[in-house]
Structure formats: structure tokens, C-alpha cells
Amino acid sequence: xxxxxxxxxxxxxxxxxxxxxxxxxxxxxxxxxxxxxxxxxxxxxxxxxxxxxxxxxxxxxxxxxxxxxxxxxxxxxxxxxxxxxxxxxxxxxxxxxxxxxxxxxxxxxxxxxxxxxxxxxxxxxxxxxxxxxxxxxxxxxxxxxxxxxxxxxxxxxxxxxxxxxxxxxxxxxxxxxxxxxxxxxxxxxxxxxxxxxxxxxxxxxxxxxxxxxxxxxxxxxxxxxxxxxxxxxxxxxxxxxxxxxxxxxxxxxxxxxxxxxxxxxxxxxxxxxxxxxxxxxxxxxxxxxxxxxxxxxxxxxxxxxxxxxxxxxxxxxxxxxxxxxxxxxxxxxxxxxxxxxxxxxxxxxxxxxxxxxxxxxxxxxxxxxxxxxxxxxxxxxxxxxxxxxxxxxxxxxxxxxxxxxxxxxxxxxxxxxxxxxxxxxxxxxxx
Numbered sequence: 001x002x003x004x005x006x007x008x009x010x011x012x013x014x015x016x017x018x019x020x021x022x023x024x025x026x027x028x029x030x031x032x033x034x035x036x037x038x039x040x041x042x043x044x045x046x047x048x049x050x051x052x053x054x055x056x057x058x059x060x061x062x063x064x065x066x067x068x069x070x071x072x073x074x075x076x077x078x079x080x081x082x083x084x085x086x087x088x089x090x091x092x093x094x095x096x097x098x099x100x101x102x103x104x105x106x107x108x109x110x111x112x113x114x115x116x117x118x119x120x121x122x123x124x125x126x127x128x129x130x131x132x133x134x135x136x137x138x139x140x141x142x143x144x145x146x147x148x149x150x151x152x153x154x155x156x157x158x159x160x161x162x163x164x165x166x167x168x169x170x171x172x173x174x175x176x177x178x179x180x181x182x183x184x185x186x187x188x189x190x191x192x193x194x195x196x197x198x199x200x201x202x203x204x205x206x207x208x209x210x211x212x213x214x215x216x217x218x219x220x221x222x223x224x225x226x227x228x229x230x231x232x233x234x235x236x237x238x239x240x241x242x243x244x245x246x247x248x249x250x251x252x253x254x255x256x257x258x259x260x261x262x263x264x265x266x267x268x269x270x271x272x273x274x275x276x277x278x279x280x281x282x283x284x285x286x287x288x289x290x291x292x293x294x295x296x297x298x299x300x301x302x303x304x305x306x307x308x309x310x311x312x313x314x315x316x317x318x319x320x321x322x323x324x325x326x327x328x329x330x331x332x333x334x335x336x337x338x339x340x341x342x343x344x345x346x347x348x349x350x351x352x353x354x355x356x357x358x359x360x361x362x363x364x365x366x367x368x369x370x371x372x373x374x375x376x377x378x379x380x381x382x383x384x385x386x387x388x389x390x391x392x393x394x395x396x397x398x399x400x401x402x403x404x405x406x407x408x409x410x411x412x413x414x415x416x417x418x419x420x421x422x423x424x425x426x427x428x429x430x431x
Contacts, residue, residue: 048100055092055102058116063105066112082109092122135165136372136391165387172390176222180245183426184211185410185417186252186355187242188362189235191226192369194385195378204382206389207238208369210362211250214417214425216410218361218403220393225382235261239268251421252344252356256280262341271424276341278305278357285331293327300324304335305357310343349416355409368392 064070067082087103104114113119135144141161191205198204205226211219221242226234253265254275262274282301289297300320307313317339321332335342345353372392379385397403418425 048098052100052102055100055117059102059104059114062114062116063107063112067107082107082111084108090117092117133391133395135161135388136395141165165391168387168391168394169383172386175390177245180211180219180221180242180247181213182246182248183214183424184247184250185214185216185414186212186254187221187250188212188254189238190256190362190366192366192373192389194373194389196225196382196385197378197380198382201378204385205234206369206385207234208362208365208389209238209242210365211247212355212361212410214414216407216414218406220365220396223386223389223393225386233260235264236267239264243268249424251417251424254356273344274341275344275356276338278342281305281335281338281342284334285328288330288334289328293324297324305342307346310346313343313346348420349413351413351416352420355413361406365393365396368396 060071063084067084071084085106085108087105089101090104091099091101093099102117104117106112135141141158144161145158188210189207191207193203194206195201196204207224207226209221211221213219222238224234224238248269250269250272252273252275253261253269254277255261256277265272265274282305285297285301286294300316300323303316304313304320307316317332317335320335325332345356369389369392372388373385376388379388
């Protein structure tokens with residue numbers, strides 16, 4: 001048997017022995033608590049007392065390291081005169097046991113900087129993360145404060161909750177201004193309506209944009225607040241900001257048929273193609289049709305958006321008009337008004353069509369936004385709304401599995417993009 005094998009076996013045996021000792025110690029403590037009628041949890045429970053004991057032991061250990069000697073063990077002749085100077089009471093909030101009162105040791109010179117419970121720190125563990133998570137789900141500062149009082153028996157004021165959420169503002173601003181890639185395969189843009197109280201409660205559009213990199217990675221670029229209803233007037237500023245952050249080119253910009261947007265896109269990226277979301281066109285067609293005609297309309301609409309060429313799509317639209325034009329003339333106008341932007345993707349590979357035919361990528365993001373907005377009702381300020389939407393964005397796909405599935409779905413399309421737009425690919429990756 002080798003020396004390494006013996007060492008490994010000895011290490012495992014030592015770890016198992018230590019784990020066994022810990023289990024026996026815990027079992028003895030629990031048994032003693034039960035004998036004394038002490039609850040395991042609750043305001044005066046064993047868990048709370050253990051938390052207090054662990055924190056105070058750790059703080060005293062930090063003080064020993066800071067001073068260079070243990071309590072009552074000062075060494076004669078050592079350099080310096082700093083010694084312990086009693087302790088002070090401090091109440092901190094733990095997300096596991098609520099409020100815990102600990103004795104924080106002090107030194108005579110006042111130079112001790114504790115680490116486990118820092119100066120002016122009033123919350124332990126993941127309290128801040130809990131607050132940010134609840135805020136992202138649409139709870140108000142008052143509701144979050146009440147939640148902590150009810151669940152943890154801890155007092156966290158509305159002002160404290162507000163300060164915690166304000167701590168992400170700088171992070172959000174940095175995220176909003178981070179550099180972007182030079183070229184993107186596609187950008188999906190849309191807006192969600194949020195009620196904001198600015199003098200009086202009014203509907204405000206908040207804009208979001210998702211880009212797909214040339215590696216197939218999905219990236220939320222940022223958030224912006226507009227005024228009034230959703231329109232193309234706000235987008236020049238948003239798109240120019242993307243360009244200023246380094247995005248020099250994009251192959252496709254996919255939107256929901258917003259009037260005036262194609263001209264805005266061409267002004268910023270002259271070679272970009274604007275693609276109207278096909279799903280929006282189909283959905284809006286059914287919106288103005290009687291439900292009894294939906295099955296027949298499905299069959300007549302499908303030849304338009306699955307056509308192999310623009311000519312075949314035009315013929316299918318003519319057939320649709322011939323059959324339904326008298327009954328649903330507004331639906332025919334809807335398709336003809338969006339025709340130029342709709343037919344953009346018919347010139348390209350079927351794999352490109354498949355990923356560009358809808359704005360579902362950003363619709364799913366907006367669904368998460370709307371869920372938080374509905375829970376909240378309305379926001380007191382524009383910044384409060386932006387904080388909530390940013391925290392929703394930050395909490396997306398915590399495991400990374402969604403990003404992996406998205407990338408795999410886009411791989412065939414990226415091959416088609418490389419074949420079609422090889423001359424616009426970054427210089428180091430010409431295809």
C-alpha cells in the first residue's frame with residue numbers, strides 16, 4: 001500500500017471521527033434542551049442561543065487576534081498598551097432566528113474592526129438578498145417589513161428595506177452602461193406598461209432589449225423609461241445608446257410592428273433588417289375575427305408565413321383577401337401595412353426564419369416583469385419601478401440552464417447566419 005493511500009485513509013478516518021463527535025455533541029445539546037423544557041426554535045430557543053454563543057465566541061477570537069493575546073493573558077514587556085475594554089450590547093437580525101442580542105468586545109484604543117459582525121451592521125446572513133428577492137417579486141417596502149415581523153419575529157423598518165433596495169442603484173447603473181459586443185445576430189425589442197405615481201398615477205412604457213451574440217448567448221441590454229404611450233420616439237435614444245456602448249452592427253431587429261421604428265433602426269444601423277414579429281400579426285388577426293372563424297383562418301394564414309418565397313407569400317395573401325376581405329378588411333390591411341417588414345425573413349435560410357418569427361424571447365421576459373408589476377399595483381417613482389424590473393432581470397435563470405438551452409436552440413441558426421452574413425462577421429472570425 002502506498003504512502004498516499006495510507007494518508008488518504010487516515011484523513012478520511014479523522015474526518016469521520018470529527019463528524020461523529022459533532023453529531024454526538026449536537027444530540028447531547030438537544031437532549032439537554034428537551035430535559036430543561038427549552039424549545040429548539042423560537043424567541044428563546046436553543047438555535048437562537050447557539051447563534052448568540054457562536055457569534056460572541058467568534059468576536060472574542062477576532063479580538064484576541066487583534067490584540068495578540070487572550071483575555072486575562074497579557075504578556076509583560078510586549079509592544080503596545082491596547083487591551084480589552086469591556087463590551088457593548090448590539091442587536092442583529094438573522095434570517096434564521098430573528099433578532100439576536102450579542103456582546104461585542106471593545107478595546108481601549110477603539111481600533112478593533114470586527115469582521116463577523118461589522119460596525120453598524122444590523123443584519124446577518126442573507127437578509128439583504130431576501131429583501132431584494134421579495135422586492136423583485138413586487139412586494140412594497142411595508143409588505144416586506146411586515147413579512148420579516150411575521151416570519152422571523154424581527155423588526156426591519158420600511159426605511160431599512162428602502163435603503164437595502166437603494167443599494168442596487170449603483171449596480172444597476174453600471175449594468176446599464178456596460179460595454180456591448182461589436183456585432184449581434186439579432187436584437188428583440190419591446191415595452192411593458194407600468195403604473196407610476198408622478199403627481200397622479202399614469203401608465204408609463206418601460207423599454208427592454210434582448211440581444212443574441214454570435215455565440216448564441218442571450219443578453220438583456222438594459223431598461224429605459226419612456227413617457228406617454230408606447231411609440232417609436234423613444235427608441236432613437238435607446239438604440240443610439242447601444243451603439244455608443246460598442247454595438248456597431250446587428251443583422252436583424254425584431255419588434256412587434258411599432259410604427260416608425262424601421263426608419264429609426266436604419267438611421268442607427270444602416271445595414272440592419274427590421275423584422276415584424278409574425279406571432280403578433282397572427283395574434284392580432286384573431287383578435288378582430290370571430291371565434292367561429294378561427295379554425296378556417298388558421299389554415300388560410302399558414303401558407304403566408306410558411307411560404308418559400310415572397311412571391312408565394314403574396315399569392316397566399318391574395319387568396320386570403322379573396323376569401324375574407326369582405327368580412328375582415330381590417331385584418332387584410334394589417335398584413336399589407338406590415339408586409340415589407342414581415343417578408344424580410346422570407347429571403348433567408350429556414351433556420352433563420354425559425355428563430356426570428358416571433359419576439360417570444362422578450363415576451364417571456366416581459367411576462368416576468370408584468371408578474372412583479374401586478375403584485376405591486378403601481379410605483380411611487382420611476383426609479384422604484386426601474387429597481388424592481390432590474391431585480392427581476394438579475395434573478396433570471398439562476399442555474400444557467402435556461403441560457404444553455406437557448407444557446408443550443410440557436411446553434412443551427414448561427415451556422416446559417418455565418419453563411420449569409422460572413423462578410424459582416426468580426427474580422428477575426430471570417431466565414
